[in-house]
């Protein structure tokens with residue numbers, strides 16, 4: 001974040017936040033107070049620069065503070081050490097700032113703890129979630145999109161309301177398309193697709209939390225010669241009943257069998273090519289069969305996505321790019337001088353840009369992957385006028401994406417600059433424990449089974465769970481997703497059952513466990529200790545009773561959350577949010593012994609309970625942002 005929040009007048013006494021405060025993270029008000037203090041002493045520094053210079057949470061050798069300011073960054077004529085001393089000498093405590101220390105060229109500032117509690121907890125308190133009805137309008141993000149195309153978000157998915165704690169308006173209604181998942185019909189949903197699905201769904205949420213209008217698009221691999229193969233195979237091995245039951249598994253079985261036959265029987269490939277030519281020519285029968293395969297596959301995909309808490313506004317796909325826009329693109333391309341003919345095929349030479357050469361039209365005139373992407377991007381722009389479009393695709397396709405982005409740029413489309421490839425590394429060894437999986441569902445089922453076994457080990461707790469099937473499924477999915485999002489996107493990782501399903505270490509089950517435990521504090525202390533309604537808490541609860549360093553540590557973490565959401569938008573790394581969630585969980589799990597609620601004087605118990613409930617809300621928000629469904633019990 002580089003700019004000062006819209007000039008927010010500092011009140012003499014921080015009072016309970018009004019509507020301004022909900023859009024300016026409470027922590028920023030304190031940073032602003034520090035920045036104003038600096039500017040008052042060193043007028044050469046602009047308020048913007050000063051605000052940027054107030055960093056939270058850094059520690060020096062023997063000193064630490066809530067904020068650190070490195071004086072050299074202001075590039076002043078005076079010696080930094082002297083400026084630091086000057087600041088210390090001039091300091092007077094205010095309603096926001098409590099104390100200051102200098103250490104060499106650095107100053108460390110501590111905020112007024114009680115004021116921070118009041119403002120931060122009150123902001124978290126106003127957090128609300130969209131009702132299913134309201135989520136509907138989120139789905140209809142782009143007016144041009146008719147709702148019949150769109151999925152409703154799954155019932156279990158509660159999106160954070162705009163203006164909620166941890167959201168901001170930096171995207172200010174800008175439209176973005178996030179294309180992700182994009183599996184190939186009839187081929188396995190492999191680890192690359194799983195990563196695209198998990199990371200893409202997170203990014204869509206992240207853009208939404210930062211104020212963007214998001215269109216979630218699935219670009220299916222639903223066109224090509226493989227459908228010819230499938231058609232020939234279906235004639236031989238197909239079953240209507242199996243297709244209805246589970247199109248994805250059945251089509252895959254058929255595909256495997258017919259490919260085996262095809263190894264010794266070239267005529268299968270000839271017939272497949274013929275079928276695909278018919279498809280491209282719009283032959284009714286061929287297109288009819290293809291459409292049936294596609295529609296039934298989508299039905300099945302939707303089930304799996306819903307299980308993952310993921311949905312799409314639009315199921316597009318390679319088949320949806322019209323021949324016309326591809327032809328038009330090729331025509332336009334020929335005017336750019338980068339196209340050449342090579343043995344009947346059309347080739348684009350991008351060597352000048354270190355992007356090699358690539359075929360854009362085959363010898364037999366059939367379309368290719370990259371040309372569909374070029375035509376597809378133009379169609380998407382014409383239809384949606386996006387401000388930005390993100391493609392979430394494995395790094396194996398780095399070259400492909402760079403090539404077609406470049407081609408669009410050379411074609412003169414100004415919006416080509418707004419296209420972004422968000423890539424990621426590979427997953428090694430994604431299979432069931434017996435080493436047999438091909439399908440995502442098998443992985444999810446197995447993960448569920450493992451979690452179920454773990455839960456059963458504690459009989460008393462297990463018996464208290466209302467729906468162990470549901471709970472173990474959600475736990476299993478959390479394990480898979482968090483393993484995927486905990487590291488930097490670009491890194492490869494090894495799929496490890498033991499580690500990802502453990503409740504110890506930075507894992508998905510660990511996050512869920514922390515959330516469950518936070519949920520149980522409220523339950524366990526009722527009916528003796530019950531929080532007043534949200535709007536009364538700030539006045540009814542004495543937060544000055546929360547003086548323990550542990551409580552303060554949790555408070556500071558909570559105060560940082562809105563800025564973490566902002567910074568994640570820069571890195572586009574889910575790990576930014578994961579790391580925050582883990583830090584919060586670590587702080588909480590070491591607090592239980594120190595910050596008891598039970599058996600405490602009523603006022604102390606209430607203050608601590610409010611802190612725990614706030615921690616639960618923020619952890620829950622971070623988890624939802626990561627597409628996880630926070631559990632209340634396990």
Ligand code: ARG
Nearest residue numbers: 182183184219220221373393
């Ligand atoms: N279906 C492709 C594959 O599985 C991924 C599509 C990526 N998106 C794109 N616009 N090319 O390899």
